Amino acid sequence: MPMTDQIQPIILTGDRTTGPLHLGHYAGSLKNRVGLQHTHRQFLLLADTQALTDNAHDPDKVRRNVIEVALDYLAVGIDPALSTICLQSALPALAELSMLYLNFVTVARLERNPTIKDEIQARGFGRDIPAGFLCYPAAQAADITAFKAQVVPVGEDQAPLIEQTNEIVRRINRQVGRDILPEARALIPAIGRLPGVDGKAKMSKSQGNAIPLSASSDDIRDAVHRMYTDPNHLRVSDPGSIEGNVVFMYLDAFDEDPAGVEDLKARYRHGGLGDMAVKRRLEDVLQALLAPIRERRAALARDPEFVLDIVRQGTLKARATTQETLDDVRRALGLFAFDG
Numbered sequence: 001m002p003m004t005d006q007i008q009p010i011i012l013t014g015d016r017t018t019g020p021l022h023l024g025h026y027a028g029s030l031k032n033r034v035g036l037q038h039t040h041r042q043f044l045l046l047a048d049t050q051a052l053t054d055n056a057h058d059p060d061k062v063r064r065n066v067i068e069v070a071l072d073y074l075a076v077g078i079d080p081a082l083s084t085i086c087l088q089s090a091l092p093a094l095a096e097l098s099m100l101y102l103n104f105v106t107v108a109r110l111e112r113n114p115t116i117k118d119e120i121q122a123r124g125f126g127r128d129i130p131a132g133f134l135c136y137p138a139a140q141a142a143d144i145t146a147f148k149a150q151v152v153p154v155g156e157d158q159a160p161l162i163e164q165t166n167e168i169v170r171r172i173n174r175q176v177g178r179d180i181l182p183e184a185r186a187l188i189p190a191i192g193r194l195p196g197v198d199g200k201a202k203m204s205k206s207q208g209n210a211i212p213l214s215a216s217s218d219d220i221r222d223a224v225h226r227m228y229t230d231p232n233h234l235r236v237s238d239p240g241s242i243e244g245n246v247v248f249m250y251l252d253a254f255d256e257d258p259a260g261v262e263d264l265k266a267r268y269r270h271g272g273l274g275d276m277a278v279k280r281r282l283e284d285v286l287q288a289l290l291a292p293i294r295e296r297r298a299a300l301a302r303d304p305e306f307v308l309d310i311v312r313q314g315t316l317k318a319r320a321t322t323q324e325t326l327d328d329v330r331r332a333l334g335l336f337a338f339d340g
Contacts, residue, residue: 011036011187012149014045014088017065018055021072022210023286024194024203027253029153030076032189036153037082043147043318044073046311049088049095050140053133054123070307072213075297080310086318087311088143093322097142098135100329104171105138105164113137114160141165145181146322153187162186176332181325191253199228199246211286213293220290224283229275236274247278255285 013033015021021030036042046069051062066087073085088094110116116137120129132139144152144165152162166183173179196202196209203210211223227247233240242248242265251261264281267273300307 008039008041009150010148011040011042011151011153012045012144012147012184013042013153014047014143015069016051017046017048017062017069018051019061019065019205020068020212020214022203022205022212023250023254023290024210025072026076026213027191027194028155028189030072030078032153032187033083034077037079040151042083043149043321044078044083044085044314045088045143046070046085047088047143050136053130053136056130056132066311067304067307070311071297071300074300074307074310075213075293080314084317085311085314087315090315091146091319091322093319093326094139094142094146097146097322097326097329098139100333101138101141101168101172102135104168104175107134109164109167110134110137113164115158118157137161137164138168141168144184145169146325147318148182148325149184150182151187152184153189155193156188157193159186159188172329172333178332180328180332194253195228195246195249197223197227197246199244211290213290214297215290215294217287217291220286221283224279224286227279227282229278233268233275237271239271240268240273240275242269247275247282250282251278251285254289255281 013029015025015029033042033044046066048062048066051065052059055062070085073083074080078085111134116134120133125133140161141164144162145168152165154162162184163186169181169183172181194203196204196207197211198207198209200207200209205212211220215223224247227250229245229247230241232238248261248265248268251264252258255261264273264278268278
């Protein structure tokens with residue numbers, strides 16, 4: 001039986017609306033969210049405002065992918081009766097909280113954030129950093145605290161953002177002399193970031209090395225056949241290396257028979273097991289995983305108004321929650337406010 005709302009811890013998670021989600025999202029977060037919605041009061045944020053921080057040149061891309069990400073949520077098993085799916089840009093309290101929080105953090109501290117530093121380098125911004133991108137840690141702090149989230153699932157590379165959120169929380173709580181905002185705990189999944197099928201560190205649709213959740217059976221087969229293995233494993237009889245072998249990384253993430261995977265690893269290391277045999281095993285696993293997701297997604301896509309109505313209803317619910325937090329922060333800081 002699910003816990004009641006009164007004792008359920010609050011969890012905030014979400015995704016940038018820059019494209020449909022892929023297997024990396026599923027392994028790193030979506031699978032966990034399906035389980036967590038039964039034990040937590042879960043809010044899922046369609047982060048379209050954040051997506052604009054490096055996509056302001058193409059706002060239509062951000063807009064049209066709102067429904068794509070929502071479709072993926074529903075297709076993997078997110079239940080709108082248990083999880084609140086809401087649209088970031090339609091929650092005005094988040095923008096005001098972001099502006100308030102920017103008064104409690106310095107530019108130097110924002111620039112020192114390891115996650116932001118890495119992302120700036122990866123995107124090649126140099127000193128031409130969009131202000132919205134640099135200020136993202138304060139905006140994320142607004143997202144997290146607006147829902148009074150106690151748990152935030154993130155990858156290990158995103159953990160510095162949670163710490164910066166807690167720094168802002170502590171500074172505001174000290175300023176007002178009481179704990180009006182809770183600190184959040186980063187929930188880091190056991191499975192780290194999945195590499196792309198080409199062995200590169202990050203799976204990305206833009207790099208053509210991702211398997212989307214809506215992938216056809218042919219797409220899955222082609223992607224698995226292209227997967228990076230051990231370049232020195234030239235003959236079936238040769239001993240092979242597991243380290244850095246993308247096929248085995250995916251088997252570890254998705255195969256429901258870990259003992260069988262360990263047996264495959266031992267045989268591969270010893271020699272006598274070919275790459276194609278291992279890839280056939282992975283293909284079977286991924287076909288079984290993605291076929292029902294793809295079918296549910298296609299069925300939901302035939303009724304986009306139904307999906308958008310779920311987002312609208314969730315956003316209305318989230319609007320009340322976030323406005324209440326904003327009002328609490330305003331009052332605690334002694335800001336002038338009109339009644340009504």
